[in-house]
Amino acid sequence: MKIPVVKKILSANDQIAADNRATFDELGVFVVNFMASPGAGKTSAILATTERLPKNVRPGVIEGDLASRIDADTIAARNIPVVQINTGGGCHLDAPMIRTALPQLPLQNIDLLLIENVGNLVCPAEFALGANLAVVVASAPEGHDKSYKYPGMFAAADAVILNKADLLQVFEFDVDYFRRGIEMVNPDVPFFPLSCRTGAGVDAWMSWLLEKQNSFAEDRKQSVIV
Amino acid sequence: MKIPVVKKILSANDQIAADNRATFDELGVFVVNFMASPGAGKTSAILATTERLPKNVRPGVIEGDLASRIDADTIAARNIPVVQINTGGGCHLDAPMIRTALPQLPLQNIDLLLIENVGNLVCPAEFALGANLAVVVASAPEGHDKSYKYPGMFAAADAVILNKADLLQVFEFDVDYFRRGIEMVNPDVPFFPLSCRTGAGVDAWMSWLLEKQNSFAEDRKQSVIV
Secondary structure, eight states, X not given: OOOOOOOOOOOHHHHHHHHHHHHHHHHTOEEEEEEESTTSSHHHHHHHHHHTOOTTSOEEEEEEESSOOHHHHHHXXXXXXXXXXXXXXXXXXXXHHHHHHGGGSOGGGOSEEEEEOOSOSSGXXXXXXXXXXXXXXXEGGGOTTXXXXXXXXXXXXXXXXXXXXXXXXXXXXOHHHHHHHHHHHSTTOOEEEXXXXXXXXXXXXXXXXXXXXXXXXXXXXXXXXX | OOOOOOOOOXXXXXXXXXXHHHHHHHHTOEEEEEEESTTSSHHHHHHHHHHTOOTTSOEEEEEEESSOOHHHHHHHTTTOOEEEEEOTTOSSOOHHHHHHHGXXXXXXXXXXEEEEOOSOSSXXXXXXXXXXXXXXXXXXXXXXXXXXXXXXXXXXXXXXXXEOGGGTTTTTOOHHHHHHHXXXXXXXXXXXXXXXXXXXXXXXXXXXXXXXXXXXXXXXXXXXXX
């Protein structure tokens, strides 16, 4: 008798994340999941990104918070399609929440979907949403020891932004020490010190992001031709 | 037939928190649970507090982090008894972790036990440790909207510290707006804007804390006499 062996069982969340991803792929939407401590600058990073997109990369945003629609209002004021998810106390976004939000977005007119997770440097890393990239936003005022204290989050990152980098000296932030902490769990992860407030360093981040988005769009074109 | 009705079932965590509290009460240890986002300044607030204690209030510290012993090393360098709890990925301290840590501390020689929870503005509020007071440390760089976005944490506070208040202007932090958010969930909670770095405002916090600790100590003396 042959006994079936199932190699990898996806969790309910991972199954729905895979469904989300299939939807995104089908519609040509490149998706980035921004994770950070409260107040590190996820919304600022999303705004700085949308302001610098070429016209052929149309943005959309999903905002995650326990409560309030402060961030969604900020995004909507820029005429960017946005949905606010209130977790009602939940400490992270999950794939079912994203699935529920999708019908509220004009996905056919979105090339780059930026998801702002709940401000939390622990739990969001454990829940796939179906995004193409996970970006962790750290910030100078938090201190340079965060990469050592929250290794799971930094291990999960496809890129690390260090925001409020115009204030490194004020907070005696040792960038090398911080990076060594990251490298212990995630060697060679792209690293972007920048200031959303002054704009310094944002171009390097944008080049990297747009290269990723562009290569996704090119792959998709080719697979359509074939 | 009389049917027994049990009014309040304590969770496993709450039962152990109550045991912890009984231990603290018996030994005359007043306990404060510091909760905050990563990098808001919990360790700095604990250090600023220990530096200003009168001689008859002897401190002890429990440090909570996912990983590393950075904070415990900082505390130990001041010759303060300290235990580091590593949650190994867990997003909050809980009562069993505290119970496990207690035998490592000289509780007979501690009057004020300061517990630094994992940096997280969501989950720690949901887990009682057995402390007398819960103190939330916010900070200017996080922005003035945090009280609206993380209402559960601010609702759970017996006091709110606003740290890095020397940088309010740099971060365009509107204190009144921030306080209105707190008041929506926790009216009249004591509020202490201060800077651990400059020391400004720390005295007001110390007066309040020591009054609480003193009234705990007085109550205990009286109950011993009676």
